[in-house]
Amino acid sequence: MKSRFLRTFALFSTFMMTIPALAWADDAAQAAATIDTGDTSWVLISAALVMLMTLPGLALFYGGLSRKKNVLSTIMYSFFAMVIISLQWPLWGYSLSFGPDINHIIGSLDWFGLSNVGIDPNPDYGATIPHQAFMIFQMMFAIITPALISGAFAERMRFPAFIAFLLLWATFVYDPVAHWVWGVDGWLRNLGALDFAGGTVVHILSGVSGLVACLVLGKRKGLGSEPMIPHNLPFVVLGAALLWFGWFGFNAGSALGANGLAVSAFVVTHLATAAAAFSWVVAEWLHHGKPTTLGAASGAVAGLVAITPAAGFVGPMPAILIGLISGVVCYLMVSVVKAKLRYDDALDAFGIHGIGGTWGAIATGLFASTAVNPAGGDGLFFGNPEQLVNQLIAVAVTWGVAIVGTYVILKVINLFSKLRATDEEQDTGLDFTQHGEDAYTDLVSGSTLAAFAAVPAAKATAGAVKPAL
Structure with missing residues (x-):
């Protein structure tokens, strides 16, 4: 009798243990049925390409632009942005940026520590890719944005202050604006503002924040009385080339699939970049009498910045025009306006990213076409002036948040840790x-x-x- 009872209990226990396994297998099969391997592969490759933009692309670009006594500290800014944000993002950054909406302002902490962010797709952020694929792709955007800011205050911000700045700026500036523009029910997204891959969220935020930072920290010691020229132009050109290469993941990857929209974004990214490099070099040639490799590299980055918000919404010919204008406008800002206003944007983060991103966001409101992307909207030149208004609102809001947020964060940090390296430290x-x-x-x-x-x-x-x- 006892033996029969034990056998019955064992069979019942095995059956009960099988139920969760069957349920898990059913969930796995359902996920496999909705995940597209081609889309997933492209998004993961794109995430790796965006990582390449920071390390080694931006690190070499900024490192080469700095003086040789500051090259490692400049590279370290980019390297440690990778380290710190790679920890901040899965803990709370991703949840604040893309988590369930709170009053159209910020994401909740429901996804803290990647809770509920697994391998199953989230239809709001890529119906054919694992949710974690989208998360890691967006992490690379969150990494490069504060790294871009470092070009403005290079050669004079102390490293402890920089670490504090990374954490606070990412949490209180980047994450909320990312939610407004890209998060489900974010208020700028609901307004209809278009930003395909980061003109407002990445470039305006970083460029304008860089301007604020260089003004708060003050000019480098010796500016105007001693040479402050790039110490390694081959580094600069190599870094720019790696940025150009990685930017295909930045822009075309934002289609979140191996599809026609990704192809379109890839094509217009390349065309705008070439056009901006060309127009920068021509402007420089006419202005100074010599075409330089530094100008070609800087112009290419200006074109990459300007096409970023428009990459998924414009066709090839508008992309070339966007690039041509970007090269000239950014050149004038870097070579003429900065000299007249006498602010020390050391590596031209504001002149290229702040100004290029602003022009790109506005140009999106001019040239966007539903023929390219039905999910977007037509711009002014396609009969919809309201889109331009939405873009101008997004630009103004992003400028305002960058100015106020960055200023407050730097002042708070300075209460606990000195921001600026001493004159002796800068000399050394x-x-x-x-x-x-x-x-x-x-x-x-x-x-x-x-x-x-x-x-x-x-x-x-x-x-x-x-x-x-």
Whole structure:
């Protein structure tokens, strides 16, 4: 009797244990039926391409533009943006940006720590790809945006302050604006503002925030009295080429599928970039008498920035026009306006990203066409002036948030940790004073460069200058 009872209990237990397994298998089969492997592959590849834009693309571009005593500290800005935001984003950044909406202003924390963000598709953010694929793709956008800002304050912001800035700016500036523009029920998205891949969220936010940061920190020591030219132009050109390459993931990947819209975004991205590089070089040639490799690289980045918000909404000919105008406008901002206004945007983050992103967002309101993307809207030149109004509202709001948010964050950080490197630290170079390293070795003496000799022996023996928090 006892044996029969045990056998019956065992059979019943096995049956009950099988039910969750069957349910899981059914869920897995359902997910497999909706996930498109081609779309998923393209989004994952695009995420990797956007990562390449930050490391090594932006790191080399900005590193080459800096002076040799600051090249490592400049590269470290991009590298540590990758580190910090890769932790902030899955913990709370993604949930604030794309999580269930709260009053059209911010995402809830329902997805904190990637809770409820699994491998099944979320129809709101890609019906044919795993939810985590969309999450990791958007993470790469969140990484490069604050890294772009660093070009404005390069060579003078202390590293502890930069870490605090990364966390606070990403949380209180980037995440809310990303929700407004891209999150389901975000108020700018509901308004009808178009931003295919980040003209407002990435480039206006980063460029304008960079302008605020360079004004708050002040000019670099020696600006105007000593040379501050790029130390390695091959780095700059290589970085720009990697940005151009990675940008195909940035823009075409935002179609969230291997489809015709991705192809269109890919094509217009390339055309606008070439057009902007051409127009920048021509403007520079006419203005200064020489076409430079630095100008070609800068123009290409200006074109990439300008086409970003429009990439999924405009055709090839408008893309070329957007690029041509971007090259000239950004060149004038960098070479003429900055000199007259005398602000120290060290690596032209504002001149290229702030101005290029603003022009691109406005151009979207001019040239957008439902013939390219039925999910978008027609722009002014296709009979819909309201779209231009929506774009102007989005631009103004993004400028306002960048100005106020960045200013407040920097002032708060300065209460606890000095923002600006001292004059002595700037003379020596941030590579050594902030990181205890030097990028280059003196081939004659076999010792480190003169920056090390300028530091008192006791500090050199210690291996690094310990910054005061």
